[in-house]
Amino acid sequence: MTTSNSSSQIQAYQYDSSELTAWIKAQALELGFSDCVIAKPDAQAELPRLQEYLDRGYHADMDYLKENLEKRADPTLLVPNTQSIICVRMDYLVETPKPRTVPYAPNSAIIARYARGRDYHKTMRGRLKQLAAKIRQRVGDFESRPFADSAPIFEKSLAENAGMGWTGKHTLLIHKKSGSFFVLGELFTSLKLEFDEPTTKHCGSCNACIDICPTQAIVEPYMLDARRCIAYLTIEYKGVIPEELRRGIGNRIFGCDDCQLICPWNSFAKKTNVEDFYPRHGLDQVTLLDLWQWDEPTFLVSTEGSPIRRTGYQSFMRNIAIGLGNAPYSSNIVQTLKSTRENFDEIVQVHIDWAIQEQLAKRDQALI
Template sequence: MSQLSQQALQSLFENIKSWGKALGFQHVGVADVDLSIHEEKLQQWLDQGMHGEMQFMAEHGLKRARPAELLPGTLRVISVRMDYLPPDAGFAKTLKQPDLAYISRYALGRDYHKLMRNRLKKLGEQIQEAVKELDFRPFVDSAPVLEHALAEKAGIGWTGKHSLTLSREAGSWFFLGELFINLPLPVDTPQAEGCGSCSACITICPTQAIVAPYKVDARRCISYLTIELKGAIPEEFRPLIGNRIYGCDDCQLICPWNRYGQLTEEADFRARPALKDQPLLILFAWDEATFLKNTEGSAIRRIGFERWQRNIAVALGNAPYDEAIVTALKCAQATATPLVKEHIDWALVQQMAKHQQATVPIRLTQRLVRSIEKGLPRDA
């Protein structure tokens, strides 16, 4: 590759930021590729099995912390932020109504992977027009990349105690993407850590998945349990999932920095009416064709219809007793797969237990009234 002067590299560095923002990225930063300080903690996390069934995390091992091994010749990583918070998010309202389905806000719109990757590719091509010998490769959750560590080095934010990237300007309601390049660009200055003594995300986690600051046990995380886990959800976690049928936002909802969350400018990230604030019974009634139609172009489709039904069955079990829920669960038993049937059976037990709890006080009250009536004088 032809040698670029420091002045030319600085000019290109500034142009890349402008080009990236013109493509719809809210923040563009540049990091070097030295992530060696993360290797020991990454290996410990893997050794402790905290990645659960996510074998792709272990298959590449420490390659995640070594960008140049993923793409030989990589000297810098361009890290980008794209906000996704829809204007009509309505977080608290949905969580407080247990008969409605809560879907993580990042998944309510179009799948971000392809959109961001295409724009990163365009950014690479634009840089290539200025430097013909450029070699680049875009990544959006598509390879073993320590995206939060790179975002931190690129000045986009710091890694919060919930392990997500936090920004002073945007909280954490954003996606990250990376462009690996072979140019020795100047690098950005990391942001100072801003969590301080706050531990709200650790305290609020329904399943206590944040086992220590900056350390998440995926096996306990509702996002993992409802998205990544292919088999049965452990019974100890089912009641804690509540009405969350795809992902969980609790650690973000409680974070003080998210008061600065920025609304998305992307129409593709707007919530789809078929998915937002829908009654659990409506979603449970979908057949596979309806599921595929309503999740076309959505990240939700990746879990498949079986896990979709599994998750909703758990949420129905957690909902207040409703005869309509019991009827729907019983009707679904005949055609359910063994995995889904296991969760339907569990949900029915929960529903009937709530029904019994509700009727016992009524029966006791009726008995008490009869006893009082028997003891009253005839002319009372």
């Protein structure tokens, strides 16, 4: 965190808040951010919805969501002397998604689009630090601290309250002219800037995201049960995935984009020019059996600086085993799973056994 050597210096500096706000937004766009809005350091209105979410148990084992509720609601408790929060977003689509009617190859390994390149968190924080440095050159010293999904912050709520978009029924933020394929970041500052106003909601009667969810995780508009969500199950969760959800997971091995791909507003989704989001190691066109050949050292090398590292090797292979079980019958798949079963821990073995059973059931059905 950058602090002033003298608080009187900060107080003594005079600036036109409206002019400075407009200048900051222009600088943010020059640095490659897709949008920039100024939010009030106040998210009290989000607490009741989070509490209901927790009471229903929809947070699964993400118990950290129960912590620091006061700081989430009042950002000034997280970073004292915060007067304004600069909220930014970065688009991450490399290419326009295919229409939802075009099926994915069943033997492909589907990885959420944000995770096919480098981890965006460092890029986001780095650019926010650059933005703070630019502002400091203009106004002198002030207090600032950058965040990118790295602290107890209602980042989506702050951005929404400042007009960056509205929360869709799938619980993701939607921008009217840019869709929802973007990530968020914040720069907490001691500057008094002009706050932006919320926009209106535009989901209307559309329930496409609710209807398309492979595991029915969107239990009602604006409420998602993480215990059923493919993104949670394949990234955060480390245990045995419930058998009744495995077929719905299909060949999605890290995250899920289905609720975004079906959203009409993503016909306006923008493509990124940020190289860190470009796929590495062919992760946009790799097969399940290709990835099944990875041992742990290969996994660690291939996921260095990648969001995929977060799930860990064994959980990653657990996810691939499910994908192989959901693939069309192949004697090669069955033999490969059987011959490599002992290479993995007990949790992965449970899913390998299930995958073999699924494969053999498809074979037997084809013979009838």
